[in-house]
Amino acid sequence: MSQTDEYRFQVNLGGMIDILANHLYSSPRVFIREVLQNATDAITARKELGETAAESKSFEGKVTVELSGSGEQQVLMIQDNGIGLTEEDIHRFLSIIGQSSKKGTDLLASETSFIGRFGIGLLSCFMVSDEIVVLTRSVQEGVSMEWRGKPDGTYTIRRLETELPVGTQIYLRCKPGSEFYYEPAQVEESLFYYGALLPYPVMLSVDGGTKRVNLPSTSWMQDPEQLRSRRSEVLDLGYRLMGERFGDFIPLRTASGRTGGIAFILPRSINLNSKRLHRVYLKHMLVSDKAENVLPEWAFFIKSLIWTDELQPTASREYFYENEQLDGVRSELGTCIRQELLRMAEYEPDRLQHWIRLHELSMKALAVEDDEFLRIMHRWFSFESTFGRRELSELIREAGGRPLHYTSTVDEYRQITHVAAAQSMLVINGGYIYDTEILEKLHWIDPALQTERLSPEDVSMSFTGLTQEEREQYYSVLRVMDVALQPMRCRTELKRFEPASLPVLYTISQDALTLRSMENTVEETTALFSNVLDSLKAGVQQNAGYSTLYFNLNNPVVARILEATDTLMITAATEMMYVNALMMGHYPMNRSELGLMNRSVLHFINWGLGNGQNT
Amino acid sequence: MEDTIYDLMEQAQDLPGGAAKLAILEEAARLADASGLKELAYEVRGEIVDCAIFNGYPLKALIAFSWQLGQFDQKPDEYDEQELLWTYKWILGKVCSFPNIPKAQVENLVEDMRKRYAEYGYNERPYHYYKFRIAMDMGRLDEARQYLDTFRTIERDSMSDCEACEQSQIVRFYYLTGEDEQALAVAKPILSGRMTCAEVPHVTLSQVLLPLYRQGEADKAKDHHRNGYRLVRDDRDFLKTIAEHIEYLAVADPVKGIEVVERHLHMALDYESGLEQMYFYAAMVGLLQRLDTSGKSRLVRLPASLEWGKEERTLTEIIAYFRPLAESAAAAFDRRNGNTFYTNWIGEIVQTP
DSSP states (O other), X not given: OOOOOOOOOOOOHHHHHHHIIIIISSSTTHHHHHHHHHHHHHHHHHHHHHHHSSSOTTOOOOEEEEXXXXXXXXXXXXXXXXXXXXXXXXXXXXXSTTOOTTSSSSGXXXXXXXXXXXXXHHHGGGGTEEEXXXXXXXXXXXXXXXXXXXXXXXXXXXXXXXXOOSEEEEEEEEOTTOGGGGSHHHHHHHHHXXXXXXSSOEEEEETTEEXXXXXXXXXXXXXXXXXXXXXXXXXXXXXXXXXXXXXXXXXXXXXXXXXXXXXXXXXXXXXXXXXXXXXXXXXXXXXXXXXXXXXXXXXXXXXXXXXXXXXXXXXXXXXXXXXXXXXXXXXXXXXHHHHHHHHHHHHXXXXXXXXXXXXHHHHHHHHHXXXXXXXXHGGGOEEEETTEEEEHXXXXXXXXTXXXXXXXXXXXXXXXXXXXXXXXXXXXXXXXXXXXXXXXXXXXXXXXXXXXXXXXHHHHTXXXXXXXXXXXXXXXXXXXXXXXXXXXXXXXXXXXXXXXXOOEEEEOOHHHHHHHHHHHHHXXXXXXXXXXXXXXXXXXXXXXXXXXXXXXXXXXXXXHHHHOXXXXXXXXXXXXXXXXXXXXXXXXXXXXXXXXXXXXXXXXXXXXXXXXXXX | OHHHHHHHHHHHXXXXXXXHHHHHHHHHHHHHHXXXXXXXHHHXXXXXXXXXXXXXXXXXXXXXXXXXXXXXXXXXXXXXXXXXXXXXXXXXXXXXXOTTSOHHHHHHHHHHHHHHHHHTTOOSXXXXXXXXXXXXXXXXXXXXXXXXXHHTTSOOOTXXXXXXXXXXXXXXXXXXXXXXXXXXXXXHHHHTTSSOOSSTTHHHHHHHHXXXXXXXXXHHHHHHHHHHHHHHTTOGGGHHHHXXXXXXXXXHOHHHHHHHHHHHHHHHHTOSOHHHHHHXXXXXXXXXXXXXXSSOBOSSOOOTTOGGGGSOOBHHHHXXXXXXXXXXXXXXXXXXXXXXXXXXXXXXXXXXX
């Protein structure tokens, strides 16, 4: 009873081509890549045959591209002298979509040699042509064949009477609307773009003139060290291929020699977040100019040209699969760059310094990861300090054997910078990315390099305390001041410090700062969230402590406040100093602080208008 | 002043997420507050939430978000509700990490989110999904199992977490319950690369290591460790994931684990969320205990930011220093959560002498 009919999917080739053109390929010009790839595969196959069979080893591959006709009569012909296709090959590769020359067990199948998928690649030609004609003669069979395919999926095959040279010729007639892709300049540009590193001549002939399009010699690909002696040539190449004028480069090579490259050092500083777009050639053909993951992340000051025969591209051909192979290659290439920088440190410090100045962030990122690198490079890294922006070696000299002091946030640095500078105290701002990490690692690479994290409170330790007499003299005033600021969880201290022009110094710990912002937010948020913040406050409060307002007795105004006797006056002045310190430090004020300010301003106006009766 | 604030925001944009970026954004927020530029302050706080939540500063994120929400409720027409409601979920994903927030308040927050989503026409999938996640965070796995069953029956809408995120949380559930086979089965679409997002497979790879290892698939576990660790090692957001890698290395390759501990300890020391910190300390103690602790000093390089670590310390001392920190944190969580989940968990990964 049960009967199953078996059907086959009907694939609409026109629809598929549309999908290829609009979705898979980024631009119709990739048809050039596909035909170049087929040609390369065919040449490789013929070479390999030459090694096994008796064919002469002197075989030289060659691809010729010819443009003829004009307008809609334009024809583009690509000819290679590769292995050619037998009748059976034609049936297998050109007539069944999805069949790749990679499968099977014959010569065309050896994994290491080929990049293309003949059948599919050829389909891309339908994006620019309504008919594909393939003429071919296999080195093995000697029969000359013609294949004509149309985008509706029909094709014809016939044997030719004439005898073709061994190899394959593909004829593409310009499809209306595709004239752009047939312009000689465009074709030349595309051939160079995809095939610049092909190891055999790629010739373009237009109007009887013929010229070589790709690089005349790529012998250095075998041994990138050769590049060192061909500096200007390499930099020119960088300009032609990467569109940028570089000033320096580092040759790259893995131990196996299967991956090599040129790491061009970017002549300008670059944003840490910018994409790393490397140009990668797989088996001599361009795979991607957007490969991000071939170099380690810290190498963002490098734009590289990489060639490889061992990595596996993803389907979109813009990245490589993250596998152990890639991991290994990436770290080996990273080692080349690192070694070169270390070499520069030893022999060409000026050159290195130049690059560090431009790409310091990148170098610091590497140093954080790599102790050996840090050991060699740290002296050239620069840091912001109370002595200005200086190289670490200088800062170490200044510190004269004492520990290097640093703050771990920009905030803390800002709080103490005036005071520390006025006292000629060396403090490094470790608030920028990587800086604290580097400073904290220093003692691992050299035990003599001690660093000490400084908090604003620590700076006050160097202030001059009061004498016993002064202490007694100002005792009652200080109590008034303390009472005034107590509601703000701020205590006052009286010291002498430089600069004298600074009346007060407000210091607050990170935890107290967080607490402040929580309290200010409680005023601004919903009831539910203010409850949550209140719960969290408990935890923060433990560590937060009080902020401190240091009054500088060296400051004339402060000295006058301390001479005052009117409690209200002292209170108002203290409050004003506090509010002023907050404003100078860009600390937003909460409601009670704003109230404080209003009150004291009014007091002062009042006093001012009262003809100085309170002074 | 506005120009200065925009300058700061631009500066921040050029930096990768982290303390330096936050410091600049906070400066911008302070300036905006001080000059009464509310809308700009709101915008800056959006950036702070974004940066803080994904770089290990959940407290800063919570504070900034609270401020935004208060502002939004005063003038709902001035701001984009979609962005705010979306961010709300990030906050819920972190609230359990603070043991000081009582359970009732956490629950009130989820209900508040539910109400707000309903008000703007979104469905309850995120509500049940976050109940599921919070139950996991609190070690209430039976409850979590129930919410797992409910959230999946509700259709996805534009407020739902992405497919990959949801799937990764399901993996996490089976990882927590120790149902290895289930965990691996659910992880499949993630491991195959079919489901990905900004945090997946990052958080999942660390959770298949022990299940794979226990099933005798040591090589696969090793591969996933390598790939997974690479994805998270430079990102403070993933401290818990890194702790899971350490937990695995404690079993599979303790010596290599030391490197990982050394690399991240300074991060853990300076972490705003107690939960992640506890995970890290516990995993680290478990790992160090597996090494030869017989009197050797300085097998672990302690970061300079740790005052206590400036002298030579033996492994035994290091263990003795960090173990109580992890245990008291676990106790605090258990008190809040009303169970003994974390205490038990620590009991399993550290050895009792």
